[in-house]
Amino acid sequence: MTGMPGIGQNPAAGHAYRFGGFTLRPARRELIADGAPVALGSRAFDILTALVQRAGQVVTRDELTALAWPRMVVEDSSLRVQIAQLRRALGKHALDIVTVPGRGYRFDGAVQAVAVPAQPLAEVVPAARVLPLRISAMIGRDADVARILALVRPARVLNIVGIGGIGKTTVALAVTERLAGDHADGICYLDLATLPDPEADLAVAFGVARLDELGHAMTAHRMLVVLDSCDYAPKAAATLLGQLARAPGVAVLATSRHPLGMPAEYVLRLPPLDVPPEGEIDAARALAYGAVRLFVSRAQASAADYVLSARDAPVVAALCRRLDGLPLAIELAAGCVAAFGALGLLDQADERFNLLEARRRSTNERERSLRASLDWTHARLSALEQIALRRLSALNGPFTLDDAEAVVSDEVTGGHAASQWLDALVDQSLVWPLRTDAGPRYRLPAMVRAYAREKLTLSGEQSVVRERAG
Incomplete structure (x- = not known):
C-alpha cells in the first residue's frame, strides 16, 4: 500500500481505510461495520489507526504507547488491554492484528485507502x-x-x-x-x-x-x-x-x-470612528462623520424623539472628539442623553459624569463597561507596564519618547528602555502612536487616561509624577 500517512499524522484531509468489511474514518474518528458505528475508546481508535495506516509493517510498542498516552508513563499491560479491546471489536478479523514478540504489533489485513471529500x-x-x-x-x-x-x-x-x-x-x-x-x-x-x-x-x-x-x-x-x-x-x-x-x-x-x-x-x-474637526459645524455636516452618526443612532434608541439639532451639532461633535471616536464610549454617553442632554454630557464627561462606570447589557462581563474592559487589560500587564501606564497619564495630549522617559523613569523602572514598555503598551492598544511631520508621537485615549489617573492617585505618587511632567 502506498501514499498512506505515517504514524501520528491525521489523514482527515482526504482518506478512509477499508478492510475486512470495516471502514475506518480517522477524520470523523469513526469505525463503521455494516453501516453501523463500532464503539471504541479514543486510545484504541488511535492505535488501530496507526496500525492500519502502516499495514504490513511493525509498529513498535514505544510508538503506540507514545501515540495513545502522549507525555505519560504507563505500564506495558495498558497497551495489551487496548489491543485486546481492538481484537474483540474486529471479531473474526481479530487475527489481523499480529503480535510481534519483543517488538510490537503489525496489521496483516488487506487495506484499501480511498479518497473521501472534505467534511462539511x-x-x-x-x-x-x-x-x-x-x-x-x-x-x-x-x-x-x-x-x-x-x-x-x-x-x-x-x-x-x-x-x-x-x-x-x-x-x-x-x-x-x-x-x-x-x-x-x-x-x-x-x-x-x-x-x-x-x-x-x-x-x-x-x-x-x-x-x-x-x-x-x-x-x-x-x-x-x-x-x-x-x-x-x-x-x-x-x-x-x-x-x-x-x-x-x-x-x-x-x-x-x-x-x-x-x-x-x-x-x-482598527482605527477609531472618524470625528469632526475643531470649529463650528451644522447638523448635516456633523452627520457625515461616523462617530456622530453612531451617537445619534444610540441616542434615538434611548430617547426615540431625539434629533440632532443645529444647537446640539457642535456639542455632539466636541463630545465625540473628547471620547476619541471610541464606539463603546460614544454608545454609553448617548444612552444618557435623555437624562443629561448633549450639553450636560459634554460638561460632565471628564468629571462628575463618569463614563467608566456606565454599563450596558452583554453576556461578556468585560464588555459591559469601559471600566470592566480596562480592568481586564490592566490585569494582564506586567508590573512595570502598569507603572508606566499610570505615570503616562500625567502627560496631557501627544507626547514624545523623551517625554515618556522623563515622566516614567526612576530607580523603580531604571534599567529598562522606555521604548520597551512603550511598545508593549502600544501593542495592548492602550497607547496610540501618531504620525507627525515632527516625528513619532504618542497619546493615551481619553478614557484610558482617566482610568490610569485613578491608578496614579491610588499609588500615592501623583505629586512627584506631575512635577516631572511639568
Missing part, C-alpha cells in the same frame, strides 16, 4: 455552526470593512487589533456576512472568551486530539475561520492560527487587543 463544516466544527447576530447596525465602518475584505480574500491570517470597545467584533461579523457563500465548506466562528479550556476545547471543536494535528487535517477544506477574542487565550490562538496557516484553502479572520506575534499573522489596527 457542521461535522468538522460542530460547535461553530451558527454565527452570532449583531445586536445593532454597523455605523461608520464601511471603509474598514472594504479594506479587510481586500486583505482576507487571498486566504491569509488577518488579525484585527484594537482597544476594547473599538468595535473589532462588529467589524469582523460584518466582513463575515459579506463573505457568506465564498467558501465551499462555509464559515466557522469561535469566540475564545466563551471557552473554559481554550486549547482543549478548540481541539475538540475541530475534531482532532491535539491542536498541532490540525494543519494536516484541514488541508482539503475551503473555509473562513473567524476567531474572536484571541487575547483571551493568546497561546492557544497562536497555535491554532499557525496550524490553519498551513491549510491553503483556509482564510482566517481574528480579533484581539494585541498582535499574537506569529510569522503568518497580518495585523490590521
Whole structure:
C-alpha cells in the first residue's frame, strides 16, 4: 500500500481505510461495520489507526504507547488491554492484528485507502455552526470593512487589533456576512472568551486530539475561520492560527487587543470612528462623520424623539472628539442623553459624569463597561507596564519618547528602555502612536487616561509624577 500517512499524522484531509468489511474514518474518528458505528475508546481508535495506516509493517510498542498516552508513563499491560479491546471489536478479523514478540504489533489485513471529500463544516466544527447576530447596525465602518475584505480574500491570517470597545467584533461579523457563500465548506466562528479550556476545547471543536494535528487535517477544506477574542487565550490562538496557516484553502479572520506575534499573522489596527474637526459645524455636516452618526443612532434608541439639532451639532461633535471616536464610549454617553442632554454630557464627561462606570447589557462581563474592559487589560500587564501606564497619564495630549522617559523613569523602572514598555503598551492598544511631520508621537485615549489617573492617585505618587511632567 502506498501514499498512506505515517504514524501520528491525521489523514482527515482526504482518506478512509477499508478492510475486512470495516471502514475506518480517522477524520470523523469513526469505525463503521455494516453501516453501523463500532464503539471504541479514543486510545484504541488511535492505535488501530496507526496500525492500519502502516499495514504490513511493525509498529513498535514505544510508538503506540507514545501515540495513545502522549507525555505519560504507563505500564506495558495498558497497551495489551487496548489491543485486546481492538481484537474483540474486529471479531473474526481479530487475527489481523499480529503480535510481534519483543517488538510490537503489525496489521496483516488487506487495506484499501480511498479518497473521501472534505467534511462539511457542521461535522468538522460542530460547535461553530451558527454565527452570532449583531445586536445593532454597523455605523461608520464601511471603509474598514472594504479594506479587510481586500486583505482576507487571498486566504491569509488577518488579525484585527484594537482597544476594547473599538468595535473589532462588529467589524469582523460584518466582513463575515459579506463573505457568506465564498467558501465551499462555509464559515466557522469561535469566540475564545466563551471557552473554559481554550486549547482543549478548540481541539475538540475541530475534531482532532491535539491542536498541532490540525494543519494536516484541514488541508482539503475551503473555509473562513473567524476567531474572536484571541487575547483571551493568546497561546492557544497562536497555535491554532499557525496550524490553519498551513491549510491553503483556509482564510482566517481574528480579533484581539494585541498582535499574537506569529510569522503568518497580518495585523490590521482598527482605527477609531472618524470625528469632526475643531470649529463650528451644522447638523448635516456633523452627520457625515461616523462617530456622530453612531451617537445619534444610540441616542434615538434611548430617547426615540431625539434629533440632532443645529444647537446640539457642535456639542455632539466636541463630545465625540473628547471620547476619541471610541464606539463603546460614544454608545454609553448617548444612552444618557435623555437624562443629561448633549450639553450636560459634554460638561460632565471628564468629571462628575463618569463614563467608566456606565454599563450596558452583554453576556461578556468585560464588555459591559469601559471600566470592566480596562480592568481586564490592566490585569494582564506586567508590573512595570502598569507603572508606566499610570505615570503616562500625567502627560496631557501627544507626547514624545523623551517625554515618556522623563515622566516614567526612576530607580523603580531604571534599567529598562522606555521604548520597551512603550511598545508593549502600544501593542495592548492602550497607547496610540501618531504620525507627525515632527516625528513619532504618542497619546493615551481619553478614557484610558482617566482610568490610569485613578491608578496614579491610588499609588500615592501623583505629586512627584506631575512635577516631572511639568
